[in-house]
Amino acid sequence: MQITFTVNGEERELEVTPYTRLLDLLREDLGLTGVKEGCGKGECGACTVIMNGELTASCLVPAPQADQAEILTVEGLGTRDDLHPIQESFVEAGAVQCGYCIPGMILAGKRLLDENPEPTEKEVRYGLSGNICRCTGYAKIIDAVMLAADKLAVEGSDSSD
Amino acid sequence: MTDQNKRIKDYFCKHTTRCTIEGVKKSKRFVGHDVLKADAWDKVTGEAVYPDDIFFDDLLYVKIKRAVHPHAILKDIDISQAKKVNGVVDIVIAEDIPDVRQFGLIIRDQPVLIAPGEKMRYMGDPLAIVVAETKEAAKKARDLIKVKVEELEVITDPFRAMEDDAPDIHPDGNIVITHHLNRGDVDEAFKNSAIVEENRYQTQFIDQLPMQNEAGVALYDERRGVVNIWAATQWLHDTQADVAQSLRLSKDQIRIIQPTIGGAFGKKEDVSVHIHLAIAAMRTGRPVKLCFTREESMITQSKRHPITIINKTGVDRDGYLTAWETKFIGDTGAYASSGPAVVHKGMYHATGPYNCPNLRGVSHAVYTNNTYAGAMRGFGTAQGAFAYEQQMDILAEKLSIDPAEFRLKNIYQKDSITPNGQQLTHSVNAEETIKRVMELSDWKGGRK
Numbered sequence A: 001m002q003i004t005f006t007v008n009g010e011e012r013e014l015e016v017t018p019y020t021r022l023l024d025l026l027r028e029d030l031g032l033t034g035v036k037e038g039c040g041k042g043e044c045g046a047c048t049v050i051m052n053g054e055l056t057a058s059c060l061v062p063a064p065q066a067d068q069a070e071i072l073t074v075e076g077l078g079t080r081d082d083l084h085p086i087q088e089s090f091v092e093a094g095a096v097q098c099g100y101c102i103p104g105m106i107l108a109g110k111r112l113l114d115e116n117p118e119p120t121e122k123e124v125r126y127g128l129s130g131n132i133c134r135c136t137g138y139a140k141i142i143d144a145v146m147l148a149a150d151k152l153a154v155e156g157s158d159s160s161d
Numbered sequence B: 001m002t003d004q005n006k007r008i009k010d011y012f013c014k015h016t017t018r019c020t021i022e023g024v025k026k027s028k029r030f031v032g033h034d035v036l037k038a039d040a041w042d043k044v045t046g047e048a049v050y051p052d053d054i055f056f057d058d059l060l061y062v063k064i065k066r067a068v069h070p071h072a073i074l075k076d077i078d079i080s081q082a083k084k085v086n087g088v089v090d091i092v093i094a095e096d097i098p099d100v101r102q103f104g105l106i107i108r109d110q111p112v113l114i115a116p117g118e119k120m121r122y123m124g125d126p127l128a129i130v131v132a133e134t135k136e137a138a139k140k141a142r143d144l145i146k147v148k149v150e151e152l153e154v155i156t157d158p159f160r161a162m163e164d165d166a167p168d169i170h171p172d173g174n175i176v177i178t179h180h181l182n183r184g185d186v187d188e189a190f191k192n193s194a195i196v197e198e199n200r201y202q203t204q205f206i207d208q209l210p211m212q213n214e215a216g217v218a219l220y221d222e223r224r225g226v227v228n229i230w231a232a233t234q235w236l237h238d239t240q241a242d243v244a245q246s247l248r249l250s251k252d253q254i255r256i257i258q259p260t261i262g263g264a265f266g267k268k269e270d271v272s273v274h275i276h277l278a279i280a281a282m283r284t285g286r287p288v289k290l291c292f293t294r295e296e297s298m299i300t301q302s303k304r305h306p307i308t309i310i311n312k313t314g315v316d317r318d319g320y321l322t323a324w325e326t327k328f329i330g331d332t333g334a335y336a337s338s339g340p341a342v343v344h345k346g347m348y349h350a351t352g353p354y355n356c357p358n359l360r361g362v363s364h365a366v367y368t369n370n371t372y373a374g375a376m377r378g379f380g381t382a383q384g385a386f387a388y389e390q391q392m393d394i395l396a397e398k399l400s401i402d403p404a405e406f407r408l409k410n411i412y413q414k415d416s417i418t419p420n421g422q423q424l425t426h427s428v429n430a431e432e433t434i435k436r437v438m439e440l441s442d443w444k445g446g447r448k
Ligand code: FES
Pocket: A036, A037, A038, A039, A040, A041, A042, A043, A044, A045, A046, A047, A048, A057, A058, A059, A060
């Protein structure tokens, strides 16, 4: 069947089977390999995307369900030369080790800050609780999200000056 | 400093020691400086390429048919139905690769494919390599492979494996290796001890669980006679050598290209996808890809050894350790992997960071039909720590002294000699560490 959806601001039309997972569609058909597979069972958050504003485990979504959806992957956030403040914060806080969980962590962080621009550390922990990291021990990932909140607040106040 | 930068500095200060090193001598480039990781940019943008991110236009997909029973003789394997699946390109069974040799990190005891008449020894043992145009076709064909087996006793306990009437999992018996440790006169020292405490400790299997499962892509360059393998390994050149000997190729015919690794923690020391990928690539002449699912990774690849530790520890009236005897028995599962080294190292750390003049130890790695155990951060010492620290607590209680003071009495100092005979000549900060912990935790002598 044919589906139409918006990925990282671009409208796409694709032929999918009812069994295709959104995860494979993004990785294999669209080359968005920043979306990772860690468990395939909705447990680890490596495959996280933001779909219609909600954090979504793309390994659990049959592709047809993405029809008409708006999807953001890490590739749509910022580029090497123009990092999103959250990406920048992950680099600066030393929050990245093997990196496999990081796209999902960054999107979970973004989703949290969109809704709650001044989170407490506890709220950050809660916001990231769907994402597993096996390398870092989380401390610096939490730092990175707190740091991003500050950066975004400064940016926000700058633009309103 | 801008306001924002100050707040950024606050965050850094909370979890790192960077802000406390002022006054400490800095190196020119790294020590004492904030160094951003070179690959962080690739990883925050999703650009970093991990093995399963590699695609070729004419890529084929590989799936492995695995054992149907943890200990059984393969009687028959029937691939006729599987071959009919649309999109299947090749199904390789043992008779197709008669010259291929076993592989393994320390002992080459792992078969590339189990042949009829041979045994499967755990649920991860490979029976067939399925290569197809799509993942779905490969999976479908794999599930249509029919297997007949003769079931044998399944051994899940290393103590059962060591009994005389237990079936041999490997031809040379179930005890893979035995190490000994001897220093001083243990029997005499126990006799003269005020207290002797003997206890048995048991640790469990742990999966290292790196976030990325084993995965890889291979491409055979026929003109050069070289197999290119993009797959993670923690021992690039050992893996290259092992894959080469297994396939009876020279090392320069195996090129292993390390993509970004999604975590390893010891689990990626062992060969995983490499040999099967090489075989599929050479037979089909096309690029091939094999990605384990999480379940497959858990069933097939190494674990932290469950270890049974029996510690007998003597102490004198003044609270000094007099003698220590340890038995250290590691369940290494169906294959040796790093097991012989893990139980060796673990035994050498039997006394932890504590001085003890008289020592006796024996350690075994034992085959069972569990998933094989290998390397994981600490390499046998984490299991031992659980046991020796418990011994210390129990002895402190029996001696009615503060467990921290008891540790301080016995802790390694500069020039202490470890059980394997190593003299610690520098950087021995254990005493300082304990004192600092006592201070920071406002230590009040432990529980009553
Ligand atoms: S891969 Fe989707 S949650 Fe783990």
